[in-house]
Amino acid sequence: MNTHPENNIEDPARASAFKAKRFALWLFIIASFMIFASLSSGFIVYTAGGIDKGIKIILPKAFITSTVVIIASSITVHMALLATRKGESMKRKILLALSVLLGLGFFASQFHAWQVLVEQGAFFINNNASQSFIYVFTGFHLVHIFAGIIVLLFAFFRPLNKYSLSQNVYNMELSAMFWHFLDILWIYIYVFLLLNQ
Amino acid sequence: MATTTTLPAADYNHNDHHDHGHKETFITKYVFTQDHKMIAKQFLITGIIMAFIALFLSILFRLQLAWPEKDFPILEVFLGKWAEGGRIKPEFFLALVTIHGTIMVFFVLTAGLSGTFSNLLIPLQIGARDMAAPFMNMLSYWFFFVACVVMLASFFVESGPASAGWTIYPPLSALPTAISGSGTGMTLWLISIGIFIASQVMGGINYISTILNMRTKGMSLWRMPLTIWALLFTAILGLLSFPVLVSAVVLLFFDRSMGTSFYLSDIIVQGQILAHEGGSPILFEHLFWFLGHPEVYIVILPSFGIVSEVISINSRKPIFGYHAMVYSLLGISVLSFLVWGHHMFVTGMSPFLGGVFMITTLIIAVPSAVKVFNYIATIWRGNIRFTPAMVFSIGMVSFFISGGITGLFVGNAAIDIQVHDTYFIVAHFHLVMGSAAIFGMLAGVYHWYPKMFGRMMNNRLGYLHFWITFVGAYFVFIPMHFMGIDGVPRRYYAFTSFEFMEKWLSVNVFITWSAIIAGLAQVAFAWNFFHSMKHGKLATQNPWGANTLEWTTPIERIHGNWPGELPTVHRWPYDYSKPGHSEDFIPQTVPYSETMSSNLPHDFEGNPEAEKIQREWEAQQLVVDEESK
Secondary structure, X not given: OOXXXXXXXXXXXXXXXXHHHHHHHHHHHHHHHHHHHHHHHXXXXXXXXXXXXXXXXXXXXXXXXXXXXXXHHHHHHHHHHHHHHHOOHHHHHHHHHHHHHHHHHHHHHXXXXXXXXXXXXXXXXXXXXXXXXXXXXXXXXXXXXXXXXHHHHHHHOOOHHHOOHHHHHHHHHXXXXXXXXXXXXXXXXXXXXXXXX | OOOOOOOHHHHHHHHHHHHHOOOOOHHHHHHOOOOHHHHHHHHHHHHHHHHHHHHHHHHHHHHHHHOXXXXXXXXXXXXXXXXXXXXXXXXXXXXXXXXXXXXHHHHHHHHHHHHHHHHHHHHHHHOOOXXXXXXXXXXXXXXXXXXXXXXXXXHXXXXXXXXXXXXXXXXXXXXXXXXXXXXXXXXXXXXXXXXXXXXXXXXXXXXXXXXXXXXXXXXXXXXXXXXXXHHHHHHHHHHHHHHHHHHHHHHHHHHHHOOOOOOOOXXXXXXXXXXXXXXXXXXXXXXXXXXXXXXXXXXXXXXXXXXXXXXXXXXXXXXXXXXHHHXXXXXXXXXXXXXXXXXXXXXXXXXXXXXXXXXXXXXXXXXXXXXXXXXXXXXXXXXXXXXXXXXXXXXXXXXXXXXXXXXXXXXXXXXXXXHOOEHHHXXXXXXXXXXXXXXXXXXXXXXXXXXXXXEOOOHHHHHHHHHHHHHHHHHHHHHHHHHHHOOOEOOOOOHHHOHHHHOOHHHHHHHHHHHHHHXXXXXXXXXXXXXXXXXXXXXXXXXXXXXXXXXHOOOOOOXXXXXXXXXXXXXXXXXXXXXOOXXXXXXXXXXXXXXXXXXXXXXXXXXXXXXXXXXXXXXXXXXXXHHHO
16 A cells, blocks of 8 residues: 555645545535425425325335435445455455446436336326426436446546555545435435325 | 655645646646636636626616617617617617626626635635635636626527526526527526536635635634635525525426426417416526525625725724624525515515515614624724725725615515516615625725735726716616606616606616716726736735735735745734734734733633733833833
8 A cells, every 4th residue: 555655644734635625525515405405495385386286196116226226335335435444445346336336226226217107197297397396306316326426436446556545545435425415315305205295 | 755744835835846847837827727816816807807798788778778769870780680770679678688687696796706805815814825626716717707608609699698687587588489588598598507506616615615624823713804704604605595596497497498397387479378387487486586685695795895804904993893793794694595585575475474574684684784883883983094995895885875775665575566676676786786796896806906916006097986986876776766666667678668657768868878977987997907917006015004814925926825834823803003002003913922012901812821921011011111200
């Protein structure tokens, strides 16, 4: 493991720059959560507009599959973080690859859910926009998942030996934090939709 | 390699060397720069150019309002089919007001104002070498630049720019067939604002994380200048509210392009019933104003901060009620999220809900009044220096008072229902957030020009600029109040088409002439600004006798700000005219041990050691005095 002094995270200036970056990621998470918060309140305002509004269907089972898949991916990402801490780069690579696959699986599962919705007659282009909102929520979330998969791929292809251990751990912590956020965000969306179905 | 033990300064220089190589090229220095000071100048100059474009648009529609029956052949020369026969077309008139509003609110007073001064002042005033993420900072500017280009490009498409007003309410904005501006122009508007939001979020994240994580030694939160407090709250507001606009705009995009019905219902266009059913345009208004109201505070808060600083420095007095100033900024920021409904009193909102929004709106008057009171109390019996920055700051307070008073009127649902969408509203917000924010921005430009360019601006031109603009703005907006009370609606094209509005034509002529003259005064500013860059008087290191850290940096404006170690802060930034001190200012970097003659008991924040040393020194002074007698 390369512990070149200029990459040493214990250097106070670098430590504070890292702290600032982690903080910036939190701020980004807040900003992106605001999108979903505003969609939720938009949904509530819209649905309160009339008794013919509302989801009015049973949500597809595929959403449960998605939930299981994304929770599993969160676990593998966390294990990848643990492996990074211990410097087990092979194990880390396998776990990250697994996480990316699970992320793609989540993608597929969500697409499948959309198909089920279409079969049920709950189209995106719909005079009951409460149903359109399901697509908007999941679509916005998928855009984030897409970004998350790119983040995981960056972590996967990161040339570990070019950086110090502490830098690698730090980098992996940020990636994991973002991925866990996507996981929690999905659970929020799913619970929100379930409560309104 | 000594990096592990070096000072942060050396470490920084090392990074700098590492990133940029030995020589800075034109591209890395002026175009894709990561130096916060250069990015600030990019924001400022882009903002100024956009402001001139928006000003020009406003003069165009003012011509139409003043002389609706008259032809101006010159207009046809450069507007072509939008002004056939020298008369502006109704569609183009709507496009003009829309783009004027959009440019002024988003591109000038959001990005141009907080983008400029956040970038310039945050690292300099908190004692940091640069932003937390300089690369993201650079991206923030270039996203802003692209957004500007896309917005202006809409003037060159066949169907013209967006024309649904800067608030782009559906259904007008949602149906490409509704008016010509709702076609490609509207699409470009949405793209431009999407890019703009990305720029703001990147900038905002950077500003907040820099302020909270990268303050120099001794710079506790309660020692930050009020500019930094204001910019912090501005960035927080932007971060929380701009994402909401993303949702609103994306849903609008789906309605426009994909046929969903979030905002649309029961619409007949040209005899054809549209398939959209069940949507609610009110939903858009909720989402839009949840951004839109914080947005007006994003516009005014940086001006508050700048004016606090400038007034304190030029009155040679500590700011009155520093803590109250911070808490009122906080109060305004929190309340700004709870008042969006006051833009929607006429949407059929339940009177109870209207009452709630009315109360929250009127409560904002309290922190606003605290701020105004504190500005006046700071000036009160001060040793006032009427620099151009100072007169613009006083002008800002004046506009904020006269515009704020009508805010009490329109905040009341009962009155607002009468004056909604009339010139009364136009007058109100142009004074309270338009003119006030612009004057705050100009005060900031005149004040920090020496820091940005190392030269001074010309004072005489500054005063000329101030007086014509100040009087001109009042001449433009005061008469509009009366038009609004008479019920004259805003955004109407021809006053001659309605009998009750015809008598206001003469007033419109007066307003237009005032606007033209005030507009010409901006040429004095532009000349002063660009000419002084090369030919202005050379600035000294601290031309205003100010306390804050930016005036301890060398005039040469090096990358990294301070040549050696970062400065250490020992006191708050407002020790002006402190009794017992030889000079009328004490910079933040001066420790209390060097100002024994002026220290006060509360300076030590209850530190017994320091208090003891001070008492011993004072006792010794008494002995010295006795002996000299």
